[in-house]
Amino acid sequence: MQDDLVKVNNLHFxxxxxxxxxxxxxxxxxxxxxAILGPSGTGKTTLLHLIGGQLQPASGSVEVFGQxxxxxxxxxxxxxxxxxxxxxxxxxxxTDMTVFDNVAFPLRVHTSLPExxxxxxxxxxxxxxxxxxxxxxxxxxxxxGMARRVALARAVALDPELLMYDExxxxxxxxxxxxxxxxxxxxxxxLGLTSVIVSHDLAETxxxxxxxxxxxxxKVIAEGTPAELDASMQDEVRQFIGGLPDGPVAFNYPAVSxxxxxxxxxxxxxx
Amino acid sequence: xxxxxxxxxxxxxxxxxGFAALLFLAFKVSGLAQSSEQDGFEVEACFGDIGGxxxxxxxxxxxxxxxxxxAIDLDFQWFEACVTLQLDKNLANKLTTDTAAAIQTAGLLGxxxxxxxxxxxxxxxxxxxxxxxxxxxxxxEQLVNQFISNxxxx
Amino acid sequence: MLDWLARLGRQxxxxxxxxxxxxxxxxxxxxxxxxxxxxxxxxxxxxxxxxVLSLIIILVSGLFIGMVLALQGYTIxxxxxxxxxxxxxxxxxxxxxxxxxVAALLFAGRAGSALTAEIGLMKATEQLSSLEMIGVDPLxxxxxxxxLAGFVALPVLxxxxxxxxxxxxxxxxxDWLGVDEGAFWSNMxxxxxxxxxxxxxxxxxxVFAFVxxxxxxxxxxxxxxxxxxxxxxxxxxVVYSSLAVLGLDFVLxxxxxxxx
Numbered sequence: 001m002q003d004d005l006v007k008v009n010n011l012h013f014x015x016x017x018x019x020x021x022x023x024x025x026x027x028x029x030x031x032x033x034x035a036i037l038g039p040s041g042t043g044k045t046t047l048l049h050l051i052g053g054q055l056q057p058a059s060g061s062v063e064v065f066g067q068x069x070x071x072x073x074x075x076x077x078x079x080x081x082x083x084x085x086x087x088x089x090x091x092x093x094x095t096d097m098t099v100f101d102n103v104a105f106p107l108r109v110h111t112s113l114p115e116x117x118x119x120x121x122x123x124x125x126x127x128x129x130x131x132x133x134x135x136x137x138x139x140x141x142x143x144x145g146m147a148r149r150v151a152l153a154r155a156v157a158l159d160p161e162l163l164m165y166d167e168x169x170x171x172x173x174x175x176x177x178x179x180x181x182x183x184x185x186x187x188x189x190x191l192g193l194t195s196v197i198v199s200h201d202l203a204e205t206x207x208x209x210x211x212x213x214x215x216x217x218x219k220v221i222a223e224g225t226p227a228e229l230d231a232s233m234q235d236e237v238r239q240f241i242g243g244l245p246d247g248p249v250a251f252n253y254p255a256v257s258x259x260x261x262x263x264x265x266x267x268x269x270x271x
Numbered sequence: 272x273x274x275x276x277x278x279x280x281x282x283x284x285x286x287x288x289g290f291a292a293l294l295f296l297a298f299k300v301s302g303l304a305q306s307s308e309q310d311g312f313e314v315e316a317c318f319g320d321i322g323g324x325x326x327x328x329x330x331x332x333x334x335x336x337x338x339x340x341x342a343i344d345l346d347f348q349w350f351e352a353c354v355t356l357q358l359d360k361n362l363a364n365k366l367t368t369d370t371a372a373a374i375q376t377a378g379l380l381g382x383x384x385x386x387x388x389x390x391x392x393x394x395x396x397x398x399x400x401x402x403x404x405x406x407x408x409x410x411x412e413q414l415v416n417q418f419i420s421n422x423x424x425x
Numbered sequence: 426m427l428d429w430l431a432r433l434g435r436q437x438x439x440x441x442x443x444x445x446x447x448x449x450x451x452x453x454x455x456x457x458x459x460x461x462x463x464x465x466x467x468x469x470x471x472x473x474x475x476x477v478l479s480l481i482i483i484l485v486s487g488l489f490i491g492m493v494l495a496l497q498g499y500t501i502x503x504x505x506x507x508x509x510x511x512x513x514x515x516x517x518x519x520x521x522x523x524x525x526x527v528a529a530l531l532f533a534g535r536a537g538s539a540l541t542a543e544i545g546l547m548k549a550t551e552q553l554s555s556l557e558m559i560g561v562d563p564l565x566x567x568x569x570x571x572x573l574a575g576f577v578a579l580p581v582l583x584x585x586x587x588x589x590x591x592x593x594x595x596x597x598x599x600d601w602l603g604v605d606e607g608a609f610w611s612n613m614x615x616x617x618x619x620x621x622x623x624x625x626x627x628x629x630x631x632v633f634a635f636v637x638x639x640x641x642x643x644x645x646x647x648x649x650x651x652x653x654x655x656x657x658x659x660x661x662x663v664v665y666s667s668l669a670v671l672g673l674d675f676v677l678x679x680x681x682x683x684x685x
Contacts, residue, residue, distance in 0.1 A: 329611070
């Protein structure tokens with residue numbers, strides 16, 4: 001499909017001896033919100049780093065805006081990144097700058113706009129996340145939800161084409177969660193963005209996603225629209241969506257059988 | 272603390288403090304300026320043995336430092352050490368021509384220095400003159416040797 | 426035995442790769458540092474946090490070390506009737522040895538560990554990552570100003586340390602123990618050479634500044650971004666830079682002063 005903004009093909013990646021991805025295929029449709037779901041530790045954040053070119057895959061291709069990311073040089077990569085925004089899990093606001101300067105930072109780096117115009121743009125972005133009044137605060141003075149909204153304003157400061165959310169809803173109280181969900185949806189419609197949400201907050205994410213992938217064990221185990229996933233009879237999907245403690249995705253860390261372990265003649269003198 | 276102006280001012284003061292300290296080290300601690308700044312006058316004195324005298328050693332008159340050793344050269348005619356003394360300009364035309372120069376040691380183990388003793392002549396030293404009455408350094412080992420050989424003869 | 430050999434080999438390999446990585450890191454940070462007014466501002470800020478904020482500890486330690494030197498030196502020298510040489514002893518030990526080394530050790534403890542922790546925290550809170558994604562090279566924006574600030578701050582601190590130390594020595598020697606003031610300064614001046622002693626001391630501190638800042642910044646950039654990783658890296662910074670300073674000090678002393 002030509003309206004795919006990001007295409008990931010047969011991606012392999014490993015950290016040390018541990019394989020994170022073994023053959024992942026997915027694509028992000030232009031102008032849509034795509035969710036990438038999966039249990040903790042399946043490398044969802046790593047996937048975003050690979051799309052942003054911060055990590056090199058072992059093999060496979062990552063194509064963003066029609067360019068092969070792993071092959072890009074330093075300069076082209078920075079060029080490419082100015083067309084994407086990322087909302088990091090922790091917000092990642094620069095702690096030594098005010099809220100205003102944080103949002104203004106990408107504008108100052110990438111454009112040579114006069115300060116008055118930067119001011120207007122920053123205020124527009126801050127207004128969009130409802131924090132225009134907080135512009136002179138330092139990040140340490142913000143609550144978690146506010147910090148994430150400021151980070152969102154910063155991520156969209158340069159009007160990116162692709163916006164990646166890393167666990168945007170994790171650790172939020174219900175009110176700020178609701179605010180964030182609405183914001184993500186509104187921004188996507190208003191700015192014509194392509195969004196990727198990496199999350200394990202199933203209900204919230206699926207409520208706004210157009211399409212979703214479920215990752216487990218380094219592979220895409222299921223994909224489809226939220227409605228299709230809901231209706232899926234696949235065991236892994238049922239376990240994940242239903243929140244069941246045990247199933248194909250094991251609750252127990254791999255080990256020898258419990259009985260063997262209990263009665264093993266283990267040498268206990270090491271301590 | 273995050274005020275940019277405060278940062279700039281304190282960093283400037285910091286740098287200035289460092290520079291002032293360097294100047295202090297240069298002039299007060301290592302005496303960098305003293306030899307070049309003082310435009311004294313130079314006289315020469317040749318010694319049979321200068322012992323441990325070094326350039327920049329002190330020259331004293333009645334115990335007061337009045338100059339420094341500027342240079343030490345070997346005289347190839349008599350094989351003597353000819354020492355150029357740089358003396359305080361206030362002493363020009365005040366020291367008699369028969370002033371004596373002796374190499375002495377500060378304490379038992381201290382540095383060598385040159386001590387001047389004025390004479391009784393009517394004429395006075397000017398730049399470029401040389402001192403005739405000189406006394407070489409006392410070498411401790413030689414004294415000990417002499418003492419031992421003398422006492423073994425008894 | 427073979428196990429032991431393998432372990433040694435693995436350590437060697439790890440050490441070599443770490444050296445290689447840190448060299449590439451150093452080169453990349455310094456190669457592209459922009460010469461704009463914004464870069465100057467960033468640099469000034471770092472000189473403030475590593476230099477000006479370390480000033481108190483340097484002043485206090487310098488003063489006390491100078492005072493102790495004078496006190497100890499006096500009790501030894503007075504036995505030989507050579508207490509006149511106190512100034513020379515204090516000034517030479519400070520300029521050649523104590524000021525560069527002690528200032529570098531204090532700098533590693535005060536500024537080095539702070540640098541590691543700060544950069545580590547930026548890494549842990551994804552600020553470095555986020556800079557990268559905004560399209561700003563964190564090596565240039567975060568690392569380079571810190572490196573350059575460290576290179577400048579430690580030599581300046583060392584010079585201030587020497588100055589305060591000599592003053593402390595004067596305070597104890599002349600003011601308290603009654604060494605003759607003229608002899609104190611003139612002996613110092615006749616034995617301390619600006620080029621041989623003062624400048625060599627400054628050169629030492631330049632080398633230490635380079636090594637300590639490099640270690641501190643690299644440890645911060647290379648650490649595992651967890652709270653445990655940060656505390657380990659901070660400890661490593663202090664240990665490695667102290668060892669490097671003391672080891673290098675021997676080498677530099679052998680090179681500089683062996684023929685004196």
